[in-house]
Amino acid sequence: MNDYSIDDYADVDLPPELLKALSESNDQSDPLEQADFDVVEYINDMFPDEGSLKDADARLSAVEAEISELDKEIDCGIRRHAQRVVDGDAEKALERATDGMKELHSKIESIHARAAESESLVQSVSGDVAALDVAKRHITATVTALKRLVMLVSATEQLTAFASDKRYAQCHPLVLAVVELSEMFEPLRPQLPQVDELLNHKDRLLEDLKAECLEDIEGKLFTPGYDGDNKIDVKAACETAAAIGKEVKDDVISMYCMRLLKEYQKLFSFPDGQYSTLEDCERRFGWLSRTLRKYNSEHREYFPSEWRVDKQLCLHYCHLTRQHLVDILAAATAGPEQTEDPSLLFQLAVKNIEMENDLDKRYSRGEGDVSFKGIVSNCFEPYLSIWVNHEQSLLCAQVDEAAAKEDPEIMGSKRGSVPVPSEAPPAAVDGPQTEPVFVYKSVVELFTKMKKLFKSCKSVSTSNTMFLLCVKSFRVALDRYNDKVLSSRVRASASDEQIYAVAGSCIYITQTLPLLAGSISDTIDEPLKSQINFAKQMEEAADVEAQAIEQASTRAADQCIRRITQFVKDDQKPWTAADTADVNAVTSRAHRSLTGNLREAAQGLTEPQYSSVAEGAMAKIIEDYCTLLFTGIKEPVDSTDRVEILVTLTGGLQTLLLESPVEGASAATENTSQAMQAYSAVTCRRMQLPQAVLRALSVQQSGEDSMRVEIIQTLCANREDTPTKEAIDEALHIALSMQHGGGLSGRISRDGSSSMGSVGASSGPASTREDMGPMTAGQFGSVFTTAWGNIRNQVDAARAVHGQPSGQSGRQSSETQGPVGTSTTSSSGGAGGSVALGVVDDGESGDVAAKMQQMFKNLGEQWKTKFVANTNP
Template sequence: MAPEDTKTAEDNNTSLTKSIDKNGLSNESAYSSILDPLDQADYNHFPHLVEIFSKPESITAVPRVKGYLNAYSCALDAKMEELLAAQQAAEPSVQRVARAHTELAAIFSHIETVRERAVIAEEVITDMTADIRKLDETKRNLTMSMTMLKRLQMLTTAYEQLTIFSKNRQYKEAAQLLEAVIELSGHFKSYRSIAQIATLSRNVAELQRAIGEQVCADFEAAVDGRRPEYFAERSSELLEGCLVMDALGDSYRHRLTTWYCNVQLREYRNIFRGSDEAGSLDNIQRRYSYLKRMLKTLEPQMNQMFPQHWKVAESLCRSFCEITRDDYKVHLSRSGKTLNVDLLLKALEETMEFEQFLERRFSSIRMSSDSDLGDKGTLIFGRAISEAFEPYLGLWVESQDRKLLALVTQYSNQMMLPPSSEDETPQQVLPSSVDLFLFYRQVLAQSAKISTGAQLLNLSRIFAKYLQQYADRALASHIIEKITVELEVQTTCLIISTANYCHTTIEQLEQRIADVIDEEFKAQVDFEKEKDAFLSVASSAVQSLVRKVENDCKPAWREMLNMNWGRLYSVGDQSTYVTELIKTIEGDVKEVLKHLHKDIYIRSFCDRIVESTVNTYLPQISKCKPLTEICTEQMLLDTYVLKKSLLRLPVIVSPPDSHASTTYINVVNRVTAPLESVLKAILTGQSADLPDNLKVYLPTSNIVQRALPEKFRWGS
């Protein structure tokens, strides 16, 4: 073969190899592609053969093509075997799932079969045990019948014995048997449709009623006076009869004690009728004496007739209180507004004393009984009688209103005369204030006895009203606007001391009322406005004293303005106006402090003097002309001397080694600081040259601005 032919054959072989590789011999992706012609059922091989053997020379490549086709066939066989192996491995899992479904269906079928067999077995067992159940029910009914027959026999026997005990008045035995009869009768309530049992139940009930009536009749014979010897002969039978009444129940016991109380109080009702004179409030003490005598007489008898736990004496007193309370309500309603308040109060006080007597008497009895330990601390009678007076206590409160009006009017019209020097004491106050609070204390003590509720609250409001009037009419109205003489200074100091005393005492009064008034009214007790009123009175009086000092200092201030500041060529000693000013202030303060002894008001007075002096001094600066550097330095010296004097004001009448408090010294320094700063600012010459910190330090108030000459002022 020629070289050209050989080359052509190799090229064809290469093309064939590529074609085979392209169509699946080496590329596995062709196996999975549904568009590959080799995977189609109607595959046409002719186009591929034409492509592979496109030239005659390519015939030489047939063996090689065959080899490739065999290899491709082997690859397909291997792939098929692999897929068949995987499918065979998956078939057992499917079989197991199918087998599991089959087994599960078999299990459900078995369960249903077992259930059916269980139902059949239950029916069989029920049929087998039906006779046994019947026997159990028969046994139970037979046992119940035997029990009921036995109880019926016991009831019949007890009924017969109880009838005998009742006729023979053997109450102790009857009481024990009666409890058993009542308990046995309760078992036959559901069997009363049976004629014999219904008859027996009626007989038992009739016997209970009869024996209760018999015991009551025995008490009537002993107590009512028809058979007075009965009590002496058979008092023990009466006590045993109470055991029968206990067995019969509370209703029988209550009936007997109510009857006994009514019998004993029959005479009391007749004597103290509300319409008779004996039933009036004037004879209220006779009522209480009557009961005390009755208790003393009847107590031995009651102890012999009644058990202690019946508390017959207590019931007797309760009935007495109810009758007396009702009588008072009728009497008071008839009297209405014409009721004498003093008589009402006297009757109420005696009533409350009597209630306290009953409380003490029966509380001690209860505390001695173990069965009543739980009653400790509780009131037995409370306001059993006095509650009848409660609606009319407003009359008493109104009477206190009228009395206080008269007192305050009297106090406001009294001359405000301070005590003489020999009677003067450091804590001297107006006698009227002491008398007023003494009256308050007495009325409050009286009110606390008769009412601690709404009426006490109303009384506290009346107290507050007249405290306000006392502050306005008896104190504030006597403050002197322009004090000129020492007597007026004494009077003003007396007002301050009195206002302070009233303020302190009001706090004690408020606390006392809060301590005794009922809890629901505590929050409504309020005297804040009245305390503020007395503080205001004291403040106004202190200000009146300050005005006196201000008026007395006016000549010194005029002297300051009249000084020829233009001829002042050097700084010397303190100015004459400062000497006069200090002399006047110290003299007035000494005069006031002789009569003012409360530190808080001394301090307030001195604080106001300092403020007033500085506030007057500041405007004076700009009025002094010409204000040269020498003049300013002289004023700084005067300010220092004045400040030194002001620091001594609170202790000016004290020993020389005394010192004012640190707080007061700080106040003086704070108040005088603007004055000193203004003078130092003027010394700088121009406002523009003032240090920034000085501008910040100086107050920007109008009074300080006016103190500076116009050229030294800055924004308002």
């Protein structure tokens, strides 16, 4: 069953006659056969309400059955009609159709044959037309070429006539035409002799015209009376020359410029010129200015503006001047003695650069224009080393002059008094004061001179000359200043203010030099940036600053400890007669001395420098005080009064070491608690050393002298990690318990190594004063520290023999074992080592105990020999 839709018939328009016939023939009672059938109305009539929808399926089935019936009727009708048409003879109809198709095929083949004949005819006709078209194009090209040839011949003849009469205004368009037409015939020159002859004639004509233009332009502009009849038009002649070709235009410009520079060459060429020296360079600039004015007033109107003859004149001038200067400079520096003034050489380089910049600004306006920069000035670069050497010698002379002054001028004022002068370095506003208080005026002048030289050098060169002057020469000057001015004044034991100025000048160098180096690095050419390095000069300044700080520390410490030394070594009055008042008076005088010196240091140094001075003075005082306890007291401390006096003196020393730096710093700054907090902690830690020394000296047991010496001197090796009192007492006790072994003599060298042989053997007596030489306390401490490590190695070896581990039974971590046979003691190597040896008893390693006992004895003898002899000449 076919499916139908109302849309299938929506666009069908039936003829009115058909509609009328249908309305007349069909049953009027069937709504489907009505001519004005309306589907919507028909459905609404079929289903008037919702209740009627229940019959929708039945009605749909009825409609579909009716449609199927109609299809069958239509099919039958068509078949009956077809049968009537063929009258029942279908085979005849098929034969007729076949015959018709054959006839149609034959007609088509006939048409194809006639079409092929027509195509052949068309191709024949078209070939003739194409040949005619090619012939037409050839004829047209020939006619055009003949016309152009005629035009070329005619233009050549006219140009010849006008050129002979010097009528350049008429020659200009003819030259343009001849040049353009001749380019068209250039490909024909090898094939056609006549064309070749014509073009050769054209070339000779233009060459003659070029020569005439050059001659007439030169004669008209530079030869008075050359054109008496005023027939020559110079501007038209220039245009004609430009029409001939660009090279002819360049020849005209070069001819004009060289004619103007002929006088310049005569006046300034080396060596025959009237003004052929460097001193006459100002005249060169004046000549160029006059020549440009002459050109603008007399000749500018003759030349086309696009030629820019004035720029070309300046370029020719620059190149010629460069050659002159190269000859002059080469001759001046060829001999063993350089005859040219270095300052003049530099000034000329600067002036030529200024001239180049002015010309470049005036004439190099567009992209692709030739720049004037460097044309002349670059010739000075190889010879500016003369100026560099001269300036270096001036810098060195300035340094020597500063070094020769016995009382050099110092800039600045004390901190806490008046503001620093404006010419001195500015003070910091936040944080610790790090700007120098006192500086030598000479160092400020030196850097001012170097900055001026850098600025001057920047104006003439940013390449090798800048590197030679601003790096190498500056290094030489700074090295010389560090050595001859700063270091020499520290070595010469100058006044306190001079020492402060040295320290401040070193800070000024370390603060200012990096800024100057940064400016140089930003300016110098890229390949040389990596070679800018002033690390050596910075390091030298820092070393000199450290020497100055050490000098200031030593002075403050010496004046303080001198008063205590006088009291301790006073042989006129027995120690028992001294009372607490005497000790207080001594410490009070030492306190005032140290406070005064530190106050001066605080006002003359920066805060970090002052802290270093205070710590250095404290360390020196404590070290000298410990040495004083050994060398100044020649009898045992066997009375309670003397012990109390030394204890009181040590306590007073600690008090003044804690208070004096704070009081001194208060004169220069308001807030000193934070700055001196670290100092106080270090002072308290280091004061444990003299307290330990005093306790060791007060032990009243026989045979302890050598052990006191080695214990205390071991402590002196590193004062920042002083062993406790308990460690010292235990070390003394252990050493005493080891005095019952066999005998052994050890020869101790300066490096602490022992010449001991096998266990129990003797290698000779202890070192004497003659083969050891004078030995300071610090040297003796180093000797003992190394010797002590050797002894501990033997203890470890003894333990290994008896099967006892080397790290058991209370050994402290006081050393770091190195390679086989060596060890490096830590800061508590002396006392800590003694404590560690307590695990070795007499029963297990008596030989080791004997070695220890003999070593203590030898060390004590050396100490007494050296220091007692040095204190009793």
